[in-house]
Amino acid sequence: MYPLxxxxxxxxxxxxxxxxxxxxRVGGLxxxxxxxxxxxxxxxxxxxxxxxxxxxSWEPRGYLPGDLEGALLVHTATGVKGVDAQVAWDAAAAGxxxxxxxxxxxxxxxxxxxxxGEGAAEGIEVAVTAGGDPRRAVRVRDAIxxxxxxGGLPTARFRAAR
Numbered sequence: 001m002y003p004l005x006x007x008x009x010x011x012x013x014x015x016x017x018x019x020x021x022x023x024x025r026v027g028g029l030x031x032x033x034x035x036x037x038x039x040x041x042x043x044x045x046x047x048x049x050x051x052x053x054x055x056x057s058w059e060p061r062g063y064l065p066g067d068l069e070g071a072l073l074v075h076t077a078t079g080v081k082g083v084d085a086q087v088a089w090d091a092a093a094a095g096x097x098x099x100x101x102x103x104x105x106x107x108x109x110x111x112x113x114x115x116x117g118e119g120a121a122e123g124i125e126v127a128v129t130a131g132g133d134p135r136r137a138v139r140v141r142d143a144i145x146x147x148x149x150x151g152g153l154p155t156a157r158f159r160a161a162r
Contacts, residue, residue, distance in 0.1 A: 008029060008073070009034075010035060011035065013034040013074070014038075014039065015029070016040065016063045016067070016074065016076040016077070016083070017040050017078040018058075021077040022077040023043070025101075026056065030054050030055065036057070037067075038056065038058045038059070039063050041061060043058060063086070069094075072097070076100050081102050085102070088107065092108060113128050113134070114128070115145040116145075117148040117149075118149070122161075123161055128141045
């Protein structure tokens with residue numbers, strides 16, 4: 001694994017799926033400045049409310065191979081392993097990074113859980129993965145976030161913020 005933060009500002013990201021996991025992923029992608037295109041027969045109410053604003057578009061149908069065109073990144077979270085596997089295969093064939101929610105072991109990329117500092121710790125982001133165990137990663141993230149909030153970690157700046 002090679003940890004990496006991506007600047008997604010203005011970049012096309014495709015999310016295949018419209019359920020709870022896809023909705024959560026869209027939220028994070030919007031925070032990163034991505035232009036998000038969702039492909040799913042249906043979406044959550046929360047995701048539906050984002051369509052047409054905040055750089056989110058929605059194609060209300062199942063996945064088709066051409067849906068990935070122009071994307072830097074794709075997240076697939078349909079809940080249907082065969083569809084998610086096809087999306088991941090198509091992404092790999094096109095040289096597009098793919099996060100496959102259904103199959104961590106075969107995913108080309110992962111999304112860590114993030115602890116973000118506030119106040120004196122502003123600008124600090126700690127990404128946590130735990131070998132495919134998301135609950136463990138969340139526990140570690142929460143512990144780090146608590147330490148950041150309590151001033152339990154060294155957070156003094158050595159350079160000016162960007």
